[in-house]
Amino acid sequence: MINSYADFSLTFSHFKNPNALNSEYKHQHILSLDGFRRASKEITSWDNYQPTPLHSFSDMAKDTGVSSILYKDENPRFSLKSFKALGGAYAVANLLIKKLKELGINANSSDLIAGIYKDKTSKFTVCCATDGNHGRSVAWGAQQFGCNCEIYIHRNVSVGREKAIAKYGATVNRIKGNYDESVRIAAEVAESNNYTVVSDTSYEGYTDIPKDVMQGYTVMVDEVLKQMDDIPTHVFLQGGVGGFPSAVVSFLAERLENPPIFIVVEPVNADCLFQSAVNGKPTAVHGELDTIMAGLACGEVSVLAWSILESHTSHFMSITDESIPKVMRLLANRDTPIVAGESAVTGLAGFLIACNDSELKSKLMINESSKILFFGTEGDTDEEMYEQLVGRSSEQVLSTLY
Numbered sequence: 001m002i003n004s005y006a007d008f009s010l011t012f013s014h015f016k017n018p019n020a021l022n023s024e025y026k027h028q029h030i031l032s033l034d035g036f037r038r039a040s041k042e043i044t045s046w047d048n049y050q051p052t053p054l055h056s057f058s059d060m061a062k063d064t065g066v067s068s069i070l071y072k073d074e075n076p077r078f079s080l081k082s083f084k085a086l087g088g089a090y091a092v093a094n095l096l097i098k099k100l101k102e103l104g105i106n107a108n109s110s111d112l113i114a115g116i117y118k119d120k121t122s123k124f125t126v127c128c129a130t131d132g133n134h135g136r137s138v139a140w141g142a143q144q145f146g147c148n149c150e151i152y153i154h155r156n157v158s159v160g161r162e163k164a165i166a167k168y169g170a171t172v173n174r175i176k177g178n179y180d181e182s183v184r185i186a187a188e189v190a191e192s193n194n195y196t197v198v199s200d201t202s203y204e205g206y207t208d209i210p211k212d213v214m215q216g217y218t219v220m221v222d223e224v225l226k227q228m229d230d231i232p233t234h235v236f237l238q239g240g241v242g243g244f245p246s247a248v249v250s251f252l253a254e255r256l257e258n259p260p261i262f263i264v265v266e267p268v269n270a271d272c273l274f275q276s277a278v279n280g281k282p283t284a285v286h287g288e289l290d291t292i293m294a295g296l297a298c299g300e301v302s303v304l305a306w307s308i309l310e311s312h313t314s315h316f317m318s319i320t321d322e323s324i325p326k327v328m329r330l331l332a333n334r335d336t337p338i339v340a341g342e343s344a345v346t347g348l349a350g351f352l353i354a355c356n357d358s359e360l361k362s363k364l365m366i367n368e369s370s371k372i373l374f375f376g377t378e379g380d381t382d383e384e385m386y387e388q389l390v391g392r393s394s395e396q397v398l399s400t401l402y
Helices: 003-008 033-043 058-064 088-102 109-113 133-145 159-166 179-193 208-227 243-255 272-279 303-312 323-332 346-355 358-363 383-390 394-401
Strands: 012-016 054-056 068-073 125-130 148-153 171-174 234-238 261-267 315-319 371-376
Touching: 003 058, 003 323, 003 346, 012 272, 012 346, 012 358, 033 088, 033 208, 033 243, 054 208, 058 068, 058 346, 068 208, 088 109, 088 125, 088 133, 088 208, 109 133, 125 133, 125 179, 133 148, 133 159, 148 159, 148 179, 159 171, 159 383, 208 243, 208 303, 208 371, 234 243, 234 346, 243 261, 243 303, 261 272, 261 346, 272 303, 272 315, 315 346, 323 346, 323 383, 346 358, 346 371, 383 394
Parallel strands: 068 371, 125 148, 148 171, 234 261, 234 371, 261 315
Antiparallel strands: 012 315, 054 068
């Protein structure tokens, strides 16, 4: 490890999952290539859809002693600056298409965007709880496809993220509790008012819509495979409730004959996936869930996501917050700068920490032949927070490109 990355010798926890199988993918009832094809058909028809860029970090690869490093940059995703645009919005579209079908109407996303059935879709309301990005996607989808939207945020969601949701016309309600409490309140309100919950987490009795959310994310993974020359040996993934990593894992595990090694990385104060791996069953973590990685401040695992991750994810890590601003600045200061939010760089932080610990690096089987893939899942979704952590606004960071 060269000196420029030496300050990533930081505290971490690691667990090797004994239940991970190198066997055939058998979770098609949750996420499948057929489901991806349906999602891709709809999402790629949306206005302004285009694949987000995949960046090569050849300098970092050389300095860390691996063959290649690739970074999928979700900052340009539609107007939402996050991969979440693919999930929540797709689930809203799919929900409305199904509602119209119940009325004897065969519609698609293009019909909804055109407002052909606005007189009917405007009678429906979707709602959800969010740390920020998922709610933004649901609100944007509701606005795009013509229904009403109510969003529930917890006490630690920043004002910047609240405003970003509200600008898409949603009613935003702030509660006093944490994320998991906001999930419960959103479900109660929906039941009382005949709303439909569009959540990215699944729980007993609620699984169909989270499948659509996760299936939307697989469009991003397909883009990566089309953009890559070589199949990765390792994929570092952010945690959360598990929807994002399970979408990536499922797609690659079903699509590839020899899937890569998957490593899920979480904040130490919200490491529900890590603890679930340790305990061999879905395990909730409690408390404030306080972390700078706002999009990952989740204490309860999505049961659908966990069934995939338990079977196909070999390694789990938890890390402290101190590495996150360092990685954000590292990307902002590249010759070709990249704007990455607090929850976008967790996987990359985990990799750099591993490269500073020879024992962990060996356990992860990272060597000079390794081809590492990261998903930069968000840009500056909280503009004020980004500027505070990086020292410059995203506009200033990107100004060197023009």
